[in-house]
Amino acid sequence: MDTNTDTGNSQSDQITGFAQKQNVSNDQIRRLGEKVEQTPLLPDLKQRLIERVQRLALLRASAGFLSPTYIIEYESTATYIDWVVTMPWGKKTEDILDLNRAKAVLDTNHYGLPAIKDRILEYLAAIILHMKQGNKGSELRAPILCLVGLAGTGKTTLASSIAEALGRKFERIPFGGMGDARALRGQSRAFADAEPGYMVKKLVHAGAKNSVILLDELDRISQDARADIMGVLVELLDPEQNKMFTDHYIDYPFDLSEVLFITTANNTTNISTAVLDRLEIVQMPSYTDEEKIVIGRDYLFKKVRLETGLLDTQLVVDDNVWPGIIRPLGFDSGIRSLKHTIEGICRKTARLIVEGKAQSVHITNDNVKEFLPSQ
Numbered sequence: 001m002d003t004n005t006d007t008g009n010s011q012s013d014q015i016t017g018f019a020q021k022q023n024v025s026n027d028q029i030r031r032l033g034e035k036v037e038q039t040p041l042l043p044d045l046k047q048r049l050i051e052r053v054q055r056l057a058l059l060r061a062s063a064g065f066l067s068p069t070y071i072i073e074y075e076s077t078a079t080y081i082d083w084v085v086t087m088p089w090g091k092k093t094e095d096i097l098d099l100n101r102a103k104a105v106l107d108t109n110h111y112g113l114p115a116i117k118d119r120i121l122e123y124l125a126a127i128i129l130h131m132k133q134g135n136k137g138s139e140l141r142a143p144i145l146c147l148v149g150l151a152g153t154g155k156t157t158l159a160s161s162i163a164e165a166l167g168r169k170f171e172r173i174p175f176g177g178m179g180d181a182r183a184l185r186g187q188s189r190a191f192a193d194a195e196p197g198y199m200v201k202k203l204v205h206a207g208a209k210n211s212v213i214l215l216d217e218l219d220r221i222s223q224d225a226r227a228d229i230m231g232v233l234v235e236l237l238d239p240e241q242n243k244m245f246t247d248h249y250i251d252y253p254f255d256l257s258e259v260l261f262i263t264t265a266n267n268t269t270n271i272s273t274a275v276l277d278r279l280e281i282v283q284m285p286s287y288t289d290e291e292k293i294v295i296g297r298d299y300l301f302k303k304v305r306l307e308t309g310l311l312d313t314q315l316v317v318d319d320n321v322w323p324g325i326i327r328p329l330g331f332d333s334g335i336r337s338l339k340h341t342i343e344g345i346c347r348k349t350a351r352l353i354v355e356g357k358a359q360s361v362h363i364t365n366d367n368v369k370e371f372l373p374s375q
Contacts, residue, residue, distance in 0.1 A: 102165035149284025152334015163212035171202035176220040181228035186249035230272040308346040
C-alpha cells in the first residue's frame with residue numbers, strides 16, 4: 001500500500017471539508033443578511049440588524065468560523081433576527097365590521113347571558129363605529145373588559161367569541177402562578193438563556209398586530225411577583241404607554257395600541273388599584289339549573305357525543321334525566337363539571353359498545369346512576 005498516497009488523499013479530504021464548512025458559514029451569514037433586507041422594518045431597526053450581521057462577519061474573519069466564540073455569537077444573532085423579522089410590525093387582519101354577525105356568533109357559542117351579551121355588543125358597536133368612520137384624528141379608546149366570575153362560567157370562551165366576531169386572531173396569556181415580570185417583558189440578551197416575553201411570543205404566533213389577547217386569571221399571580229407584574233400590566237393596558245412597549249429581549253419599541261386586550265379574574269381582590277382603574281368590570285353570573293339543562297342537552301351533549309365517536313342512535317338520554325345529570329355531586333356555578341359528567345357518560349357508553357355488551361344505550365331514570373360519577 002502506498003502510504004504517501006493515502007496521506008495525501010486524507011489531507012486533500014480535510015482541505016475539501018474545511019472549504020465546504022467555510023462556504024456553509026458564508027452562506028449562513030449571507031442568508032441572515034438577506035432575511036433582514038427582505039423584511040419590511042423601520043429603517044433604524046433594519047440598520048441595527050444589518051450592523052449585527054456585519055459584526056458577526058468580522059468576528060468570523062478574526063476568530064475563525066470554528067471558534068466557540070463565533071458559534072455562540074452566530075446562534076445568538078440568528079435567533080434574535082428570527083424573532084425580530086417574524087414580529088408583525090405592519091401585519092394586520094381585516095376586521096369584520098358587522099354587529100349582526102357578532103350577535104350571531106355570541107348566540108351560537110353561548111346560551112343565555114342576555115345582559116352580558118348586550119354589554120359586549122355595545123362594546124363591539126363602539127369599536128365597529130370608530131373603524132367605519134376612519135377617524136384619523138382620533139385614536140380608538142376601547143375600554144378593556146375584565147370578565148369576573150367563578151370558574152366555568154364562560155369567561156375564556158366569551159373572549160374568544162369577541163375575537164371571532166371581529167375576525168381577529170385570538171391569543172391567551174395565562175397569569176395563574178406567574179412568578180416573574182420577565183415572563184411578560186422578556187429577558188435581556190446579556191443572559192445566556194434570554195428569550196422574549198409572552199407578549200412578543202403571542203404576537204408572533206398570531207402574526208397580526210391587531211389581535212385579541214386574553215390576559216387570563218389576573219388574580220392568580222404569584223404573591224412574590226405581584227407588584228412587578230402589575231407594574232408591567234399598567235403599561236400594557238394604558239393606551240398612552242403601550243404605543244412604545246419594549247420587550248427586554250427585542251430591545252426596540254413595539255406599538256400595542258391596536259391590540260384588543262381582554263382580561264379575566266375570579267375576583268378583583270388581588271388586582272392592584274392602578275390596574276383596576278384601566279378596566280371595565282363585567283360580572284359573570286352563575287348559570288341557573290334551567291340554563292344548564294339547555295346547555296347540557298342542546299349544546300354540550302351533541303358536541304361530546306360526536307367527539308367520542310358515537311352515532312345519534314347509539315346514545316339517547318331522556319329529557320327527564322337531565323336535572324340529575326347537571327348536579328350529580330352538588331351545586332356548581334359553571335358548566336365545566338357538567339361537561340366532565342357528560343364526557344364520562346359518553347365514554348362508558350363507548351366502552352359497552354366496543355366490548356360488545358350493547359349496540360346502543362338508552363339512559364333513563366332507572367339506569368342513570370350507572371353512568372354518573374360515584375358519590
